[in-house]
Amino acid sequence: MGQHYVVFDFETTGFSPQKNEIIQIGAVKYDDMHQEVGRFNQLIKPTRSYPPTKISKLTGIWPAALVEQPVLSEVLPDFLAFSRDSLMVAHNAPFDVSFLYQAIVDCEIENAPHFQVYDTLSEAKKLVQMPNYKLETFKDVLGIDLRSHDALNDCLITAKLYQYLQNLSRPPQPQAISTESLQMDLFGGADTAVTEEVRRKLSLPITKELVYYRRDKARNWQKFEVTGLAVTAAYSTGYSLTVTLYNNEKVTIHSDFLKEMQKANFINEISKEE
Incomplete structure (x- = not known):
């Protein structure tokens, strides 16, 4: 039997956690039998600058859609509560994790939960041979027809990829913890x-x-x-x-x-x- 997990994805105004901001948080929670038990999807109003045109074209999120949305400090506590005590799953997890931790610091969140993170990108590279490992490439393999670069859609695609990887044969791996x-x-x-x-x-x-x-x-x-x-x-x-x-x-x-x-x-x- 597996463990419950939350697949999450951020859309951002750029690629630097220090210079850019999260403008959408998407997350889907699953139980240990891979059954969906909850969703989290929220647009976020940036406090420094709105996404440039190239980001809006990529994500479909335009500044006008963000003007009336809550700011990150109003959304992040709810997302952390939604994700608490769950394995965190993301595709290219270092990107999303870096924005998450920067958000925790910027929003001055005290007693933030600890996270265990599973990166479907690095795991897929170990377990399957693909021409490339972009999330869009896996849609054909998994039989999924959803628009990419939407946080919630990307979560649903990543969840299917995570479940696919879990079904592949693999011996248990050792863990090392520094207290x-x-x-x-x-x-x-x-x-x-x-x-x-x-x-x-x-x-x-x-x-x-x-x-x-x-x-x-x-x-x-x-x-x-x-x-x-x-x-x-x-x-x-x-x-x-x-x-x-x-x-x-x-x-x-x-x-x-x-x-x-x-x-x-x-x-x-x-x-x-x-």
Whole structure:
């Protein structure tokens, strides 16, 4: 038996979580038998700038449709409540996750839930051979006739893809978790790269690469759980934090790191090494 999950998709005014904004949140919730149990679909009024013409042509969302919509801070808490305690599924998840975490920071959401994220793009690359892995390409394979680049439609397509991938034969994959206490114990005075010692302390497999970062002052840390992604952060101080995750392994990182990672566009998709 599987687990309940929420397939989600954002339409945005551009591709940078720091410069651009979410203008539509679409999400569909499924139970552990893959039966739909709820939908979330909301247009959002941007606070900085409306989508350019090329984005409107792509998404079908024009500025006039957004003028009377609620702003993100009014919508995000409802979306987080809708998604709580569910596996989060997205196609090219690093893009949507980066906007989600930036939204949590920008809206000053306290006690935000932890997320486990399943990326159908990276998983599909491991499990099926395709000419390309765009969501539109999978519509023919899955027998779906829906307009792409609408958040809710993309959720329905991604859900079918997720279910398709779940039906493919695959052995269970190991997971590795870095707890808050283990990670924070490392934040001392060291300023050199750490390898085997840190891997052992975090109980991370040898496939992990972790470069140490020292915090300068006490922070109010908030944990985020990232699954199946490559995450990297570089800082002006010369320190950096890099965690490379394979095969749906997961690690808990802190919001301060995540924010810097997003600024540097260092949240990337990664495929399994052959």
